[in-house]
Amino acid sequence: MSTSITPESRGDAKRDSGRRRGRSDKTGHGTDAKLPKPAKTQVRLGDRVFLGSSRGAGILLLVIMAAIAVFLVVEALDALGKNDGNFLTDSTWVTDGAKPAFGVAGLVGGTVISAAIAMLIAVPVAVGVALFITHYAPRRVAQTLGYIVDLLAAVPSVVFGLWGLVFLSPKLIGLHTWLSDYLGWIPIFDKDDAGATARTLFTCGIILAIMVLPIIAAVTREVFLQVPRAHEEAALALGATRWEMIRTAVLPFGKPGIISASMLGLGRALGETIAVAMVLSSSQELVFKFLDPGGNTIAANIANQFGESNELGRGALIASGLVLFFLTLLVNGAARVVINRHKEFSGANA
Amino acid sequence: MTKRIEISGLNAYYGANKAVEDISMTIEPRTVTAFIGPSGCGKSTFIRTLNRMHELIPGARVEGRVQLDGQDLYGPEVDPVAVRRTIGMVFQRPNPFPTMSIYDNVAAGLKLNGVKKKSDLDAVVERSLRGANLWNEVKDRLGKPGSGLSGGQQQRLCIARAIAVEPQVLLMDEPCSALDPISTLAIEDLIALLKERYTIVIVTHNMQQAARVSDRTAFFNLAGPGQPGRLVEIGDTEKIFSAPEVEATADYIAGRFG
Ligand SMILES: Nc1ncnc2c1ncn2[C@@H]1O[C@H](COP(=O)(O)OP(=O)(O)OP(=O)(O)O)[C@@H](O)[C@H]1O
Ligand SMILES: [Mg+2]
Numbered sequence: 001m002s003t004s005i006t007p008e009s010r011g012d013a014k015r016d017s018g019r020r021r022g023r024s025d026k027t028g029h030g031t032d033a034k035l036p037k038p039a040k041t042q043v044r045l046g047d048r049v050f051l052g053s054s055r056g057a058g059i060l061l062l063v064i065m066a067a068i069a070v071f072l073v074v075e076a077l078d079a080l081g082k083n084d085g086n087f088l089t090d091s092t093w094v095t096d097g098a099k100p101a102f103g104v105a106g107l108v109g110g111t112v113i114s115a116a117i118a119m120l121i122a123v124p125v126a127v128g129v130a131l132f133i134t135h136y137a138p139r140r141v142a143q144t145l146g147y148i149v150d151l152l153a154a155v156p157s158v159v160f161g162l163w164g165l166v167f168l169s170p171k172l173i174g175l176h177t178w179l180s181d182y183l184g185w186i187p188i189f190d191k192d193d194a195g196a197t198a199r200t201l202f203t204c205g206i207i208l209a210i211m212v213l214p215i216i217a218a219v220t221r222e223v224f225l226q227v228p229r230a231h232e233e234a235a236l237a238l239g240a241t242r243w244e245m246i247r248t249a250v251l252p253f254g255k256p257g258i259i260s261a262s263m264l265g266l267g268r269a270l271g272e273t274i275a276v277a278m279v280l281s282s283s284q285e286l287v288f289k290f291l292d293p294g295g296n297t298i299a300a301n302i303a304n305q306f307g308e309s310n311e312l313g314r315g316a317l318i319a320s321g322l323v324l325f326f327l328t329l330l331v332n333g334a335a336r337v338v339i340n341r342h343k344e345f346s347g348a349n350a
Numbered sequence: 351m352t353k354r355i356e357i358s359g360l361n362a363y364y365g366a367n368k369a370v371e372d373i374s375m376t377i378e379p380r381t382v383t384a385f386i387g388p389s390g391c392g393k394s395t396f397i398r399t400l401n402r403m404h405e406l407i408p409g410a411r412v413e414g415r416v417q418l419d420g421q422d423l424y425g426p427e428v429d430p431v432a433v434r435r436t437i438g439m440v441f442q443r444p445n446p447f448p449t450m451s452i453y454d455n456v457a458a459g460l461k462l463n464g465v466k467k468k469s470d471l472d473a474v475v476e477r478s479l480r481g482a483n484l485w486n487e488v489k490d491r492l493g494k495p496g497s498g499l500s501g502g503q504q505q506r507l508c509i510a511r512a513i514a515v516e517p518q519v520l521l522m523d524e525p526c527s528a529l530d531p532i533s534t535l536a537i538e539d540l541i542a543l544l545k546e547r548y549t550i551v552i553v554t555h556n557m558q559q560a561a562r563v564s565d566r567t568a569f570f571n572l573a574g575p576g577q578p579g580r581l582v583e584i585g586d587t588e589k590i591f592s593a594p595e596v597e598a599t600a601d602y603i604a605g606r607f608g
Contacts (some may be wrong), residue, residue: 211501231445234446234508234511238434239435239459239515240431248447248458252450345449
């Protein structure tokens with residue numbers, strides 16, 4: 001790099017930090033005392049501009065977020081102050097008149113139940129699809145299937161809602177009756193209403209499952225592709241069948257990824273608005289029997305009510321929205337804990 | 351226990367590409383056979399045909415015969431999974447399962463075989479780790495992840511994992527190439543111990559290692575660029591290193607290659 005080493009040029013090293021290493025290498029065979037002291041790093045213009053702009057963007061983002069949060073919380077608290085009922089335990093939604101009384105219990109229940117049904121169906125199927133694409137299907141089939149999954153992820157939720165209402169839900173009436181006939185002894189599978197419609201939380205759960213499936217499948221597929229070939233071969237060389245190889249090498253390695261993918265899907269299931277609003281015949285009561293028509297979710301309730309709400313109603317809806325936010329936060333936090341508990345064994349340091 | 355491997359007229363392909371051609375040799379029980387040869391001459395390909403790992407690569411296939419004590423490994427009724435249980439393999443880069451503890455790594459193969467009883471597993475894990483010369487270093491942290499060990503320890507862990515299922519043959523593809531000299535010596539000592547119980551095949555780029563650990567040495571070479579690899583000669587290690595029959599072998603061993 002540098003040609004001759006003279007005391008003068010060594011002095012230069014202080015200013016010319018970019019070339020410092022080449023020089024100190026050459027002087028390295030002398031005594032340590034002769035090495036140039038590490039010069040204070042000189043900050044270049046480009047770095048300074050980049051640092052400034054990224055810091056600015058970060059601060060701006062925080063300010064905007066804080067402003068939104070403050071606005072929402074103020075509106076919500078305002079409405080909660082005028083609530084005559086109990087916001088957390090009531091299942092009514094009366095926001096006008098002399099005695100407004102509204103509560104999110106029924107909405108939270110509906111949100112959680114429909115999302116839980118969606119996850120119970122979607123996660124195993126999505127993992128299965130991802131495994132099939134990455135480990136079983138011939139290349140051609142895998143590619144086609146991959147495209148279909150990606151395509152499915154791009155279908156707008158309105159379309160799912162319409163399809164669910166017009167096509168799917170009438171077809172599911174039989175399944176509802178069948179489930180309650182055979183599993184009715186489990187309280188939540190019981191069905192009071194002999195009902196001619198299937199506009200239920202269960203139908204919602206199925207539609208949500210179909211909606212979140214492509215997201216979960218697409219992410220888990222990427223995760224499964226990351227599994228080092230060496231680990232798969234290690235299992236196979238021990239005499240594992242393909243399924244045993246998947247169980248010993250692929251699934252454990254992919255577990256954190258599967259959880260993260262499920263959280264992405266769950267976030268969408270919890271927050272899905274239009275499709276749910278279209279399918280459910282909205283009602284406020286707490287519906288635990290998800291095979292009965294009725295029930296509602298936080299997001300769908302907001303969509304249904306917002307248009308004709310007065311100021312108090314809007315505040316109440318915002319408050320319910322904040323509940324949804326905390327619900328999502330809680331679930332994500334729980335998932336983080338699960339992932340971190342086995343960090344040592346995550347394979348990240350392999 | 352240990353068995354003789356007889357290979358005759360073996361060709362291995364990657365798609366339409368022939369990687370090794372017409373290999374015939376006999377590997378005696380309880381010996382260490384070293385495979386040497388320049389990079390790309392098909393040593394890894396060939397060693398992977400011996401436990402049917404080769405065919406796992408899409409488009410890869412094998413022609414010819416590999417017999418284990420007279421039984422054709424590529425026979426129509428032979429289950430490749432069973433072959434891999436009988437013929438263990440250690441890879442170039444240590445590959446313990448990162449999601450498993452040291453204990454579970456060693457027990458992985460047994461669990462695949464349906465062994466569930468804790469006391470049985472404990473016994474085999476200890477025996478295998480002792481067999482791999484690793485027991486003393488890890489006995490106090492069997493529950494810790496295998497990926498937390500040093501490279502040399504990880505490789506010995508992989509050897510322990512491979513011998514835990516009591517294979518009859520142990521294939522090693524450059525098991526020391528990612529290791530420092532001390533760990534390398536530890537593995538070489540281990541090979542000397544293991545050969546009393548197993549038939550061992552080892553691929554190595556290190557001539558001294560081949561000379562130190564093996565009883566027999568096989569030299570592979572490429573006829574030319576783009577040509578498949580072939581077996582040039584195989585013989586007792588002493589003879590291959592002192593008076594090989596083919597000049598190319600002598601040149602390669604002396605480092606006068608290419
Ligand atoms: N997965 C693969 N797909 C296609 N061709 C391959 C594959 N693996 C190896 N080959 C080809 O097969 C030939 C033999 O490779 P192989 O890995 O067996 O050589 P090797 O003797 O083990 O070399 P090295 O000493 O560098 O490990 C090479 O020409 C290589 O390009
Ligand atoms: Mg190789």
